[in-house]
Amino acid sequence: MFTESAEMARMPPAASGDPFVPRIYCVDRIRRELSDTVTLEITPSQGPRPRYAPGQFNMLYAFGVGEVAISISGDCADDRTFVHTVRDVGAASRAITSLDVGAAIGVRGPFGTAWPVTDAEGSDIVIVAGGLGLAPLRPAIYHVLANRSRYGRIAILFGTRHPQDMLYRDELAAWRRNLDISVEVTVDHADRDWRGNVGVVPALIARASFDPHDTVALVCGPEIMMRFAVNALRDAGVAPDHIHLSMERNMKCAIGLCGHCQFGPQFVCKDGPVMRFDRIASLFAVREI
Amino acid sequence: MKGLERILREHAFFAGFPEDQIALVAGCARNHRFDAGQYLFREGEPANEFFLIRHGKVALDIASPGQPPIVMSTLEPGEIVGASWLVPPYRWTFDARAVELVRAIGIDAACLRGKCEADHHLGYEMMKRFAPILVKRLHATRLQVLNVYGKR
Numbered sequence: 335m336f337t338e339s340a341e342m343a344r345m346p347p348a349a350s351g352d353p354f355v356p357r358i359y360c361v362d363r364i365r366r367e368l369s370d371t372v373t374l375e376i377t378p379s380q381g382p383r384p385r386y387a388p389g390q391f392n393m394l395y396a397f398g399v400g401e402v403a404i405s406i407s408g409d410c411a412d413d414r415t416f417v418h419t420v421r422d423v424g425a426a427s428r429a430i431t432s433l434d435v436g437a438a439i440g441v442r443g444p445f446g447t448a449w450p451v452t453d454a455e456g457s458d459i460v461i462v463a464g465g466l467g468l469a470p471l472r473p474a475i476y477h478v479l480a481n482r483s484r485y486g487r488i489a490i491l492f493g494t495r496h497p498q499d500m501l502y503r504d505e506l507a508a509w510r511r512n513l514d515i516s517v518e519v520t521v522d523h524a525d526r527d528w529r530g531n532v533g534v535v536p537a538l539i540a541r542a543s544f545d546p547h548d549t550v551a552l553v554c555g556p557e558i559m560m561r562f563a564v565n566a567l568r569d570a571g572v573a574p575d576h577i578h579l580s581m582e583r584n585m586k587c588a589i590g591l592c593g594h595c596q597f598g599p600q601f602v603c604k605d606g607p608v609m610r611f612d613r614i615a616s617l618f619a620v621r622e623i
Numbered sequence: 624m625k626g627l628e629r630i631l632r633e634h635a636f637f638a639g640f641p642e643d644q645i646a647l648v649a650g651c652a653r654n655h656r657f658d659a660g661q662y663l664f665r666e667g668e669p670a671n672e673f674f675l676i677r678h679g680k681v682a683l684d685i686a687s688p689g690q691p692p693i694v695m696s697t698l699e700p701g702e703i704v705g706a707s708w709l710v711p712p713y714r715w716t717f718d719a720r721a722v723e724l725v726r727a728i729g730i731d732a733a734c735l736r737g738k739c740e741a742d743h744h745l746g747y748e749m750m751k752r753f754a755p756i757l758v759k760r761l762h763a764t765r766l767q768v769l770n771v772y773g774k775r
Contacts, residue, residue, distance in 0.1 A: 523694075541699060555771075
């Protein structure tokens with residue numbers, strides 16, 4: 335059983351200043367990941383970049399268009415930039431994915447809870463990601479790989495729609511070259527040129543090698559995928575308090591005031607996005623929430 | 624026969640299977656080897672045999688006229704290929720193709736159906752193993768067709 339205070343105590347303090355006022359950042363690098371998805375590296379125009387923990391998010395502000403909550407997908411060890419992988423799904427995210435190098439962007443954050451990567455030391459780690467859900471998990475992956483000796487077996491299980499939709503393809507290949515971790519990729523649909531797995535990502539859980547009694551699972555993806563993944567983890571014997579999910583809701587204020595991201599008695603922006611499954615299990619099955 | 628019995632006993636599908644019934648199943652079993660690209664069976668053919676994968680990867684393909692085949696699932700060692708042998712009219716409804724070298728045990732369907740009919744305990748043991756696999760695959764297929772990674 336993890337104590338809430340242990341991981342929280344290690345989290346960086348909230349950014350100083352008025353949490354409603356964005357700081358100006360500059361787009362340093364852009365990498366096109368998929369036709370509708372880019373990764374931006376941004377640096378503050380003044381002052382140091384705030385610290386963050388794997389799993390936290392920022393509110394990115396496209397000036398004159400709007401603001402959107404985006405998980406941080408970079409390496410916490412890099413203290414210079416924020417890295418965000420953004421998919422064009424609406425007006426604000428479209429404006430952000432259309433930015434050029436050198437453009438300005440507003441940033442509030444970092445906000446929210448973190449993956450329990452420190453509390454999980456000594457345990458096996460199973461990371462289950464679906465689609466763009468790999469982005470919020472990438473900082474946790476960087477952390478466990480950089481501190482490999484502190485963990486038991488590590489399994490990274492990634493599912494996506496089609497081989498052409500594969501996020502971070504080069505990095506997945508690089509992680510796979512590590513001889514002491516397991517990286518499995520599956521796609522929902524493929525043509526016959528694809529020689530890898532076809533099927534849903536929860537099915538990979540049954541094939542993965544880990545000690546269910548001493549495993550911490552980190553799960554991020556579409557909510558229905560996470561439901562199936564949790565079922566597969568529970569079937570494998572992983573306890574509910576060892577399963578952590580990154581929840582997604584419509585976050586606006588990001589500090590637990592406005593109520594847009596209310597999830598039962600909790601706010602995803604403040605009490606999440608990373609939530610322990612046993613604490614939200616009763617809400618997870620409620621369709622109206 | 625002893626060799627096949629041992630192989631069946633070690634296969635995940637038969638974990639915990641009663642010893643005497645393993646011997647009955649082994650009487651319907653034979654070894655197979657499929658090279659990459661070779662078909663275990665094709666859609667529309669009689670479902671005369673189902674397979675326990677020992678080594679390699681098998682893709683389940685569906686073809687539609689004028690379109691290249693779509694891979695709907697891949698199966699790995701420890702898994703089984705094929706359930707149409709259980710249900711009349713005993714015909715395959717998809718292609719099963721070896722993605723790489725596959726070693727498998729084939730179980731003769733008519734032989735096993737006959738033994739299950741004669742020994743309902745054996746039939747029930749087989750059903751207890753097949754039903755959860757079919758339910759899991761049905762659930763997975765439902766998740767697959769939802770296109771959960773598309774834009775909401």
